[in-house]
Structure formats: structure tokens, C-alpha cells
Amino acid sequence: MHGGEPSVHFINSVLVTVVVALFVLWRYRLAILGGMMQGEGAALPLPAECAPVQTALGTGNLAAHERSMRQRIAAAWLLTTAICGLPMAVAYMVAGEMSASPTYALALTCSYMIAALPMIAVSLSWPLRRIVVAFFVMLLSFAALCLIAGVIERSLHGRPLGWKILGLVPLFFDIAWNQLWMAGLFWLLSWPTRLRGVVPITFAALLVFAAAPFAGARLTAVLAASEVGTPWVYTLGLNGVFMLIALPVGWLAWLRLGKLAADYEAKRFSDAQLLARTWWLMLVVTIGFDILAGRERPIFALLLVVGQIVLFPLVNHWVMRWLGVARLATAAPAPTLLLLRVFGYTARTERLFDRVASRWRLLGPVTTIAAPDVTARTIDPGDYLRWLTGRIDELFVTTRASLEAKLARLDLAPDPDGRFRINEFCCRDSTWQATVVELMLRADAVIMDVRGISAARLGCEFELQQLAKRLPPQRLVLVVDETTDKTLLQAAFGDGLGVIRCVEMAAWWQADRVFSALLAGFSRPAHSLG
Numbered sequence: 001m002h003g004g005e006p007s008v009h010f011i012n013s014v015l016v017t018v019v020v021a022l023f024v025l026w027r028y029r030l031a032i033l034g035g036m037m038q039g040e041g042a043a044l045p046l047p048a049e050c051a052p053v054q055t056a057l058g059t060g061n062l063a064a065h066e067r068s069m070r071q072r073i074a075a076a077w078l079l080t081t082a083i084c085g086l087p088m089a090v091a092y093m094v095a096g097e098m099s100a101s102p103t104y105a106l107a108l109t110c111s112y113m114i115a116a117l118p119m120i121a122v123s124l125s126w127p128l129r130r131i132v133v134a135f136f137v138m139l140l141s142f143a144a145l146c147l148i149a150g151v152i153e154r155s156l157h158g159r160p161l162g163w164k165i166l167g168l169v170p171l172f173f174d175i176a177w178n179q180l181w182m183a184g185l186f187w188l189l190s191w192p193t194r195l196r197g198v199v200p201i202t203f204a205a206l207l208v209f210a211a212a213p214f215a216g217a218r219l220t221a222v223l224a225a226s227e228v229g230t231p232w233v234y235t236l237g238l239n240g241v242f243m244l245i246a247l248p249v250g251w252l253a254w255l256r257l258g259k260l261a262a263d264y265e266a267k268r269f270s271d272a273q274l275l276a277r278t279w280w281l282m283l284v285v286t287i288g289f290d291i292l293a294g295r296e297r298p299i300f301a302l303l304l305v306v307g308q309i310v311l312f313p314l315v316n317h318w319v320m321r322w323l324g325v326a327r328l329a330t331a332a333p334a335p336t337l338l339l340l341r342v343f344g345y346t347a348r349t350e351r352l353f354d355r356v357a358s359r360w361r362l363l364g365p366v367t368t369i370a371a372p373d374v375t376a377r378t379i380d381p382g383d384y385l386r387w388l389t390g391r392i393d394e395l396f397v398t399t400r401a402s403l404e405a406k407l408a409r410l411d412l413a414p415d416p417d418g419r420f421r422i423n424e425f426c427c428r429d430s431t432w433q434a435t436v437v438e439l440m441l442r443a444d445a446v447i448m449d450v451r452g453i454s455a456a457r458l459g460c461e462f463e464l465q466q467l468a469k470r471l472p473p474q475r476l477v478l479v480v481d482e483t484t485d486k487t488l489l490q491a492a493f494g495d496g497l498g499v500i501r502c503v504e505m506a507a508w509w510q511a512d513r514v515f516s517a518l519l520a521g522f523s524r525p526a527h528s529l530g
Contacts, residue, residue, distance in 0.1 A: 007289045007292075007293065010207070010285055010289070013203065013206045013207045014186050014189060014190075014203070014282070015189070016206055017189075017190070017199060017202050017203040017206050018189050018190065018195065018199075020202050020206065021195045021198045021199050021202045022195070024198050024202060024384070024387075025194060025195070025197075025198060025375065025376055025379070027387070028198075028375055028379060028383070028384075028387050028392075029372040029375045029376075030372075031387055031392045032370060032371065032372055032375055032392075032395075032426060033371075033372045035392060035393065035395070035396050035426060035428070036371065036426070036427065036428065036429070037429070038396075038428055042430060043429075043430045043431070043433060043434070044399075044400055044403065044430060044431050044433070044434035044435075045400075045434065046433060046434055046437050046466075047434070047437055047438060047441065049469060049470065062335075062363060062519045063519050065328075065362075065363065066359065066362050066363055066519075068328060069325070069328060069329065069362040069363075069418055070124050070362065072323045072324065072325045072328065072418070073120070073123050073124060073325060073362075073417060073418060073419075074120045074123075074124065075323060076316070076319045076320050076323050076325060076417070077116040077119040077120045077123065077276070077316075078113060078116045078120075079319045079323075080116070080312070080315050080316040080319050081112055081113045081115050081116040081119075081280075082109060082113050083315045083319070084112075084280070084308060084311055084312050084315055085108070085109040085110075085111075085112030085113055085115075086105070086109045087307075087311075088108075088109075088112060088284065088287060088304065088308060089105045089106075089108030089109045089112065090105060091291075091300070091304050092108060092287060092290075092291065093105060093108070095291045095297050095300050095301075095304075096291075101153070102149065102153055103146060103149045103150045103153050103168070104175075106145065106146055106149050107142075107146045107168075107171070107172050107175050107176075108175060108179065110142035110145060110146065110172070110176075111142075111172075111175055111176040111179045111180060112179065112283065113138075113142070114135075114138055114139075114142075114176065114180060115180075115183070115279060115280060115283050117131065117134055117135055117138060118131075118187055118191065118276075118279055119272070119275075119276040119279065120134075121134075122196065122272050122275055122276070123272045123417065123419065124358075124359075124362075125354055125355060125358030125359055127355075127509070139173070139176070142172060142176075143168075143169045143172045143173065144169075146168050146169075146171075146172045147165070147166070147168045147169055150165055150168045151165060179287065180283070182286045183279075183282050183283040183286045186279075186282040186286075187279055187282065190203070190275075190278070190279070193350065193354060193376070193377075194350070194376040195376075196271075196275055197271065197376060197377065197378070197379040197380065198379060198384060199275070199278065200260075200274045200275050200277070200278040200381075201257060201260050201261070201274075201381050201384050203278055204256050204257065204260055204278070205253045205254070205256060205257045206253075208252050208253040208256050209250055209253040257381075257384075257385060257388075258385065260274070260381050261381035261382050261384065261385040264380060264381040264382060265381075265382050267413065267415055267416070268416070269313070269415070269416060269417075270415035270416065270417045270419055270421075271380060271421075272417060272419065273313075273316065273415070273416065273417055274381070276316070277312060277313060280308070280312050281308075281309065284304070284305050284308040284309070284312075285305055287304065288301040288302070288304050288305040289301070291304065317416060320416055320417055320418070321416075325416075325417060325418035326414055326415075326416060326417075326418050328418065329362075329414035329418040329419075329420070330413070330414060334363065334364030334365060334412060334414070334420060335363055335364040335444035335445060336364050336365050336366070336367060336412070336442060336443050336444050336445075337357070337360045337363075337364065337365070337366045337367070337443065337444070337445050337446070337447065337518070338366075338367050338368070338439050338440060338442075338443035338445070338446045338447070339352075339353070339356070339357055339366060339367070339368045339446075339447055339448075339449075340368070340369070340436070340446065340447070340448040340449070340463055341373075341448065341449035342449060342450060342451065342452045342453050342460055343371050343373060345373065345451070345452060346372070346373040348449075348451065348508075349373045349374055349449065350373070350374070350376065350377060351508040351511060352449055352479070352511060352514070353374060353377045354377070354511075355508075355511035355512060355514075355515065356447060356511055356514050356515050356518070357377070357422065359515050360445075360515070360518070361419045361420045361421070361422070362418070362419060362420075363420075364412075364420050364444070365410070365411060365412050365420040365421055365422070365423055366420070366421075366422045366423065367410070367422075367423045367424075367425070367439045367442070367443065368422065368423075368424055368425070369424070369425055369427060369432060369435065369436055369439075370395075370424035370425060370426040370427075374424070377422070378422050378424040380421075383395065395426040396426045396427065396428060396431075397425055397426065397427045397428070397431040397432075397435050398428060398431060399431075400434075403431065403434060403435055403438065406425060407438060407442075410423050410442070411423055425439065433462060436463060436466070437466050437470065440466060440467060440470055440471055441470060443471075443475065444475065445475055445476075445477070445518055446467065446471060446475055446476045446477070447476075447477045447478075447479065447514065447518060448463065448464075448467065448476070448477075448478055448479070449479040450464075450478050450479065450480055450484050450488075450489065451479060451480060451481045451483055451484055451505070452483045452484070453483075453484055453485055453488055453489075454485050454488075460488075461488060461492070464488065464489065464492035464493070465492050467492070467493075468492050468493045468494075468496065473493070473496050473499040473500045474499070476500050476501070477500075477501045477502075477503060477514060477517045477518050478500055478501070478502045478503070479502075479503055479505050479514055480502050480503070480504055480505070481504060481505060481506050482506070489502075501517045501520065503517045
């Protein structure tokens with residue numbers, strides 16, 4: 001078996017994943033839009049006016065809690081890639097029959113640890129500028145670490161030190177490039193934020209199904225080379241042999257998709273952890289191809305890939321527990337954020353989700369009314385499977401009973417990585433008002449993006465009136481800009497508008513100001529900081 005054959009199939013799987021993911025998002029968005037427009041029944045009655053649920057927030061420092069969570073999650077991904085990267089570095093050196101140099105093993109391990117950067121960036125919703133800065137800081141830090149290791153190694157062996165030892169710095173950059181360039185290309189293809197929710201499950205299914213043509217070609221060659229198999233090849237033909245393989249492989253791919261969805265629903269991993277496993281798999285497979293093609297050791301390469309697939313989630317789970325990420329997340333009741341907005345501004349809403357909602361997930365769960373403008377941020381493996389099997393209607397609130405059932409199933413517990421989930425409610429025209437009021441009553445904090453609001457948008461006017469009636473103003477933050485009709489806000493809140501925190505957000509990079517405004521009015525007991 002030549003290393004180029006499976007390599008081509010793997011690369012094709014990555015490329016096809018991007019195309020299929022775009023198609024899935026498009027069709028899923030249309031399905032959500034179509035579901036929202038169904039139903040002409042009577043509107044569900046609104047809950048009786050009563051005092052809102054007592055807030056879970058106290059008098060501590062939410063900013064300190066978030067900072068601690070960010071530090072622990074970043075450390076967890078670095079430690080996970082270090083622990084998994086070291087045996088892979090040793091295996092690579094053994095396969096290449098290289099000399100046992102601790103400095104070279106460290107350089108390889110540090111190269112693999114760069115994979116932690118996109119994992120951290122996704123988990124902590126880093127902006128692009130911070131990612132670029134962190135990338136260069138990691139490169140320089142790892143290069144300096146390898147230089148120090150080289151100095152120590154030469155000193156222990158009694159060899160003289162000279163200026164040539166500085167060559168270890170460009171050597172590390174060369175090692176990192178050789179080890180990561182292909183995996184890095186795969187990461188970039190799956191990096192767009194709109195694709196992250198569907199890339200892992202699409203890739204998992206396609207990676208299995210992509211084995212069908214490869215296995216079919218190999219089976220055809222084996223059958224054609226034998227006297228017993230040749231008549232079968234003539235009888236079945238190339239298409240028949242392919243179908244013989246494709247059907248069971250397709251069934252395995254379907255089982256894999258269902259297993260991922262079930263594990264996600266059972267909170268065995270988070271969306272960020274699933275994406276991290278996908279990125280790590282891309283790296284491990286490229287290293288396996290190097291060993292397969294360059295070292296001609298197929299069994300060694302297969303054992304490396306399988307071993308890393310098993311090792312990575314186990315190590316990550318242990319590291320997260322050891323660093324107390326989940327324990328810190330559950331140290332006190334988690335505050336719930338309700339995110340409301342003016343529908344129809346997809347790019348703007350997505351950017352608000354990327355910074356404010358993603359950062360709040362380090363503190364507590366997020367609830368929102370689903371619509372096509374946020375489907376790329378809220379779709380998860382369970383939603384994917386429901387859409388694929390034509391059960392998208394299960395996501396929608398259609399009756400009071402279904403609303404009560406969805407409210408009872410609100411996911412308020414953290415994932416293994418300490419981050420909370422987004423609870424989206426898909427509604428019909430007749431159910432959204434009752435749903436949004438129920439979510440208001442259960443929210444510890446509410447952010448409403450009223451940029452672009454006007455008298456023509458009666459839905460937003462209803463939400464503003466209900467917020468004014470049912471929530472204390474300190475729980476609310478309004479996002480405004482020059483397009484906001486201030487008279488509508490004044491009509492809804494009256495004198496109370498002066499108490500509400502209104503944050504001017506004219507550009508996407510000002511989203512952090514909105515998050516800071518949320519924290520300014522709410523806090524958590526000091527003992528929850530762990």
C-alpha cells in the first residue's frame with residue numbers, strides 16, 4: 001500500500017467536508033425559517049405578571065471568575081497537547097530511526113503543542129488579533145525553550161558551547177513547518193466560525209464513508225489478482241464491487257454520526273472539545289502519512305493514529321478534572337443570559353454571539369430565540385441528526401405542553417471543559433411571545449441588541465414592553481447605535497431608561513464593552529471563585 005493513496009482520500013475528505021458543511025448550514029437555515037413560518041393557530045397565553053425568578057448572582061466578582069476559567073482552560077489545552085504530543089514525537093523519532101536526542105524530542109513536542117492555539121481560541125472566543133499575537137509568542141517561547149534544552153544537553157555531555165548553538169532556533173521553525181503545514185492548512189479550511197458547528201460531525205461521517213472507494217479499489221485489485229476472485233470481478237463489475245463496500249461503510253458512517261450526537265447530548269464532550277478532537281485527528285493523520293510514505297512503516301503509522309485517537313480524549317478529560325475546570329464552573333449557581341436582538345442582521349448578530357455569548361458561556365448558560373441569523377452558532381450534533389432524519393419539527397415549540405417540556409430540559413450544567421451551552425428555542429408565530437417571556441423570567445441577565453430597531457418591527461416593541469414590565473432594570477443591557485430609534489426605548493421604559501445600561505456599539509471590536517457592561521451590574525459570591 002502506497003502512502004499517497006490514503007493521503008489523497010483523507011485530503012478529499014477534508015475538502016468535501018467544507019462543501020458539505022456549507023450545504024448543511026444552508027439547508028438547516030431554510031428548515032428553521034420554514035418551521036418559523038408554519039402554524040396559524042391562536043397565540044399561547046402569556047404567563048401571569050409576577051416577580052421574576054430570584055437571580056443566582058451575588059456580591060462577588062464575575063470578572064475574576066471568568067479570568068480564572070480562561071486561565072485554566074488555556075492551561076488544559078496546552079497540557080493536553082503536551083502529554084499527547086510527547087509520545088507522538090518519540091514514535092516519529094523511532095520510526096525515522098533518529099538518534100535519541102531529548103532536545104529534538106522537545107522540539108517535536110512543542111511543534112505539536114501549537115495545535116493548542118486554535119483549541120484555546122475557540123474555547124475562549126479570541127479575536128483574530130489575539131490569535132496572531134499568541135501564535136508568534138508561542139513560536140518564540142518554544143524556540144527559546146528548545147535553545148535552553150540544547151544548551152543543557154550539550155553541557156551534560158561535556159561538549160563545548162559556541163555561537164552555532166543558536167542554530168537550534170531556525171531549526172525549530174523548520175521542524176514546526178514540516179510537521180504542521182498540511183495540518184495547518186486543514187485547520188484553516190475548517191476555521192470559519194460559521195462552519196465550526198457542523199464540520200466535526202460532517203468530517204467524522206465523510207472520513208468513514210471516504211474509505212469506501214479506497215477499500216473498493218483495494219478489494220477489486222485483490223480479487224482480480226486471484227483465480228477465485230477474477231470471476232467475481234467480471235460478474236459484479238467495478239460498480240458492483242464499490243456498492244458491496246459502500247453500503248456497509250455508509251451504515252458505519254451513520255452509526256458514527258448517531259454515536260457523536262448521543263455522546264454530545266449526554267455531555268461527554270463540548271462543542272469545542274469535539275472540534276479540538278477533529279483538529280488533533282487532522283494533525284495525527286498527517287504525521288501518520290509521513291511515517292507511512294516516508295518511512296514505509298504502515299503498521300507503525302496505523303498504531304500511532306489509533307493510539308492518539310484513543311489517548312487524546314482521555315488525557316483531555318483527565319487534565320480538565322485535574323485543573324478543576326468543571327469544579328470551578330459548578331462552585332455556585334450559574335447565571336443565565338438571555339440574548340435578544342432585532343432579527344434580520346445575520347453578520348452583526350453572529351459577531352455579537354461570538355464575543356458576548358461565547359464569553360458568558362464561561363459563567364453560565366445562554367438562552368435565545370432561534371432564527372436563521374444564529375443557526376451557524378447554535379446548531380449542534382443533535383440538531384444535525386434531527387435535520388438529517390427529517391425530524392426538525394421536534395425542535396419547535398408548538399403548544400404549551402411542548403414549551404413546558406423544553407423549559408424543563410433547559411441545559412444549565414457545564415460541559416466537561418467548564419463551558420455552558422446555548423439553549424435555543426425554535427418557535428412558531430403563535431408561540432414565540434409566550435416563550436420569550438418565560439425565558440425573561442428565568443434570566444439572570446438580559447442583553448438586547450436594538451440596533452436598527454424601528455416602529456415597523458412590532459416584535460421588538462413587544463419584547464421591550466415585556467422587559468419593562470417584568471424585569472428589574474439592573475438585569476438589562478441594551479446595545480444601541482445611531483440607527484436605534486430612541487423614542488421607542490423611551491416609550492417602553494419611560495423614566496426607567498435612565499437606569500438601564502445602554503452601550504454604544506458602532507463596530508464589532510466594541511463587543512467587549514457590552515460584556516463588561518453585563519458584568520458591571522451583576523456579580524457572584526466570592527467563595528465561588530475556587
